[in-house]
Amino acid sequence: MRPTASGGPMPPGAPPEAPLKAPDAQRGRRQRAPGRGLSMGALRGARAGVSLVQARLRRTWDGRRRMGEAVDLLPSILREVVAQSDVAEAADWALQASHLSGTHVVVLMVGSPGQPPAAVVKIPSTSEGVASQRREAEALAALRSEPSLGDLAALIPGRLAEGEVAGIAYTVERAVPGVEGRVLLGDPAMRDRVVAAAAGVIRRLHRATATTAVVDDELLERWVGSRVRLLAPATRNAPALERLERLLRRAWEGRSVDVAWVHGDYWPANVIFDPALAVTGIIDWEWAAPRELPAHDLLYLAIHLRMLAEGRELGPVVQSLLESDAVQTGELVSGADRETVLLVWLRHVAYNLTQSPGDARNWIWTSRNVDSVLRAL
DSSP: OOOOOOOOOOOOOOOOOOOOOOOOOOOOOOOOOTTTTTOOOHHHHHHHHHHHHHHHHHHHHHHHHHHHHHHHHHHHHHHHHHHHHGGGGGGOOOEEEEOOOOSEEEEEEEESSSSSSOEEEEEEESSHHHHHHHHHHHHHHHHHHTTOOGGGGGGGEEEEEEEEEEEEEEEEEEEOEEEEHHHTTTEEEEHHHHHHHHHHHHHHHHHHEEEEEEEEHHHHHIIIIIIHHHHEEEEEEEEHHHHHHHHHHHHHHHHTEEEEESSOOSSSSGGGHHHHHHHHEOOOOOOOOEEOOTTTHHHHHHHHHHHHTTTOHHHHHHHHHHHHHSSSOOTTTSSOOHHHHHHHHHHHHHHHHHHHHGGOOOHHHHHIIIHHHTTTO
């Protein structure tokens, strides 16, 4: 769940943090010694809070440095666009907007002065980001080769250039015109149409690439085993993690299921709309893969809509679904069971940890998004 590069307006930012409390200035009051009387949980939470502040400061300074480096490289990257895609006008493109994404990717919007953005330049600043961009390139090359894709191929951003400049990896994609779906969700009159359009487009992709598969050892390893191992550093609740793996293997082994290509991070920010609320493109395909359950898109979309509506993170929403008498996910997904919800959650948190391994050491993130779900098993 990260900032995207559609070129559309961004939603309002998060509210500012509360100011730090001033020290107690009452005369004669004895100050409690640091740590005395505090529980281990409170101490760990306080330390995590200090670590998060330090990490934010490091990211701020590092982000400014990365942004400066990216802007300096832009002329060389645009020359590569001309060379690789024969887009002569790219030589005259200028920087129009920029931001650093939540996954530490510098995003530069470029185009002719006075015109809408023509392309998006992405420069990852971590080795995980570089690997993610490569996975996306490989996935989209494979997806575009699907003969059944038809006009859906037009919804996938075209790749204009990729490679390295001065040892720095980059990719350049065609900009998708329009507005992110999460911006439009703020208008109650548009919400239902936006959700229906987003769901309809991804269902078409699933139908176009669908096949039937029996869940064998290879699929179980990809869907369950490898992803459970990615979660191991993010929790101390090893018994619950073992229960999760046993539960999912028993639930899915030998089943005949419909599988298809999935986007993998299908939420409103990654779906772009025109003024008539038609989908003009789908962006950020780093988690796309074939032979996956369509629920990874549709159920995750339903879960994310609840996250936005309730102001909660993934873990608490999934936990509430698991603890209810019946899994209620609205009209987007019918008949979703606990095992499907868990499989969707597992893929998402595992891929988050792939992109941001440091989250495994973030006590606040793991307690909310990993341990809360494991406790519900």
